[in-house]
Amino acid sequence: MKLVELIDFIRMRIHIFLRIFYAALVLVVIVDAIPIIVDKEHVHTSVEHLPGFWSIFGFISCYLVIYLSKWYGHAGIMQREDFYHE
């Protein structure tokens, strides 16, 4: 069961992995701002020239998908499990 031990190893050191994750978030934005690494000459829209544009887009999209979906669900779409068994 080595795989379970590996997962437990990560779970027990979750704070370390979270720091690595936050560092990765910063890193992808920084790298996106360096033209030598990320060549934006042929991007399709002007907004993509903004460093970290897709980071903001991704985060807002995540917020919208979760909150709008849940709002839609609670507007009457989500019903009890036996709804069709009356």
Add this chain to the structure above:
Amino acid sequence: MSNFWLHPALLFFIGGAILPFIPERFRKWWLLLIPALAFLRTIFLTSGTFAEIPFLDWTLTFGRVDNLSLVFGHIMTLMALIGTLYGIHVERRVEHIAAWTYVGGSLGVIYAGDLLALFLFWELMAFSSVFLVWFRGSPESIAAGYRYLLVHIFGGIVLLAGILMHYEATQSIAFIALDVKNPTVATYLIMIGFILNAAVPPLHAWLPDAYGEATFNGSVFLCAFTTKTAVYALCRGLPGMELLIPLGVIMALYGAVYATLANDSRRLLAYHIVSQVGYMVAGVGLADLNTSFGQLALNGACAHAFTNILHKSLLFMGCGSVLHMTNESRFTRLGGLYVKMPWTFLLTLIGGLSISAFPFFSGFVSKSMIVTAGFESHRLWVGFLLVLASTGTFISTALKIPYFIWLGKNNCSTEVWERAADPVWNMRLAMAIMSALCIFVGTYTPYLYDMLPFQPIEYHPYTSVQISETLQVLLFTALGFFLFIKKLSPESVISLDVDYFYRKGGQKFLQFVTQRIQPVDNFVEQIYKIGGLNPLKFSARAIGLFDNHVIDGIVDGFAGGVLILGDRLRVIQRGLLHENLLLAIFTIVIIALLWQVLCWLGC
């Protein structure tokens, strides 16, 4: 063509027909041999037109082989092989026969060169695949199967109507690209027939309804064949039909929203079929083949169908394993299972990363083609909205499923926890092969790109911009997931979809009939009984009495009289000549006397 051409579908049909007679010890070998032979057959197919059979006034073409049919045939038979391996321990042979007939129907559509042959196999798919739902045996699956069948029968009728109208207008049944710039009613009817199978809203509700209720390995087949065969039909028949662009984008978003709400893991995956097929449908809509972006879009639609079969079936295998082992698929009743099912967790996670288009996984090399085509066609809203939908994919499949089944809070009942374990070897092996293929396709792009219809491929997914964009979107989506995880927590509910109208509509109709129509019917029945049936019974009884006592009395009396007379005659008639002679003379005398009397009276 007089030479025999071995249709790959024929192998599945013949293999399925022989399967019941295969001895038990060879059963598993046979189950692997047939799809393996079919896969080899598709690999070695050469382009051309084969198996042309005259039928009435037409020539039906069962073997049209070109770049488009080759790439779909390749992935379908590969999927059939790995899907059969996944369920090889299923002892009920009829389940394998149903699955193979379904696969054969899909291959029949893919290699059909005319609309009649296409329709024949199209219907075969519907009628064989429903058994993959019914075989689960629960009342819910039986009902879902009937709904699935009725919806597909409706779609088939619409498609047939379109085909007939198209033939009436063009005098041709050839299955080639229709004139999408000047669509007719026939074009729209054919489109409706195709997009119903592609699960385009509002014609999509059959998919989460049925796929969530199918057997654990039935869903693995179902997720691969119906929608992707429909995508093939759209690629072949309606490339560049602009109506498909908004429909595809709506699909991608619609599926993502419902997947976010889903509490059942397989229903979540079913909604992500809708979402992912949305990319393909949008790609077909963008495919104006006179433009470079149009060719990229059609290549992207084919590539995404190819990769989606790999990672979607992997996800269904993972969640199917959980269902198979624990008999539970709801997030609110699972959690913490990595201890009991670690390999299933890892392999399902690979499926989640692949469908989310993580770099070096299969989805990355295909989804980006369609998004890029959207931007290059200067329809920026298409590109942005498809990226927005991709965050929904990542949230649901790569984060929500692994977290709420394997990592999050343990909500398992004792029974579920005790039953949980990694599944049998063949299920693990099938998932491992699929995972390897997801990574292989994502890293070695020529394998897939060299098969695509429009060559040469000038698109390169692994550019710095593309990788940067994808990593930013995915990593910041992951950040959002963990920040908003409480909001996302699954709830013990179902989400109403457009099937509400025919499910509740059916119930309301039944209620209306029971409460409104039936009392009227009962009243009419009472009137009929009182005013019609009872007098009828009375008159029948009277006629019976009359018949018994009067008619039968006369007849019986006459018969009795004849009998008595006969008895007396029998006594008189003893066969003595002299007595007879005397009687004759006596009779003659009597008659003569009577005659004389009558004459006298007459004078």
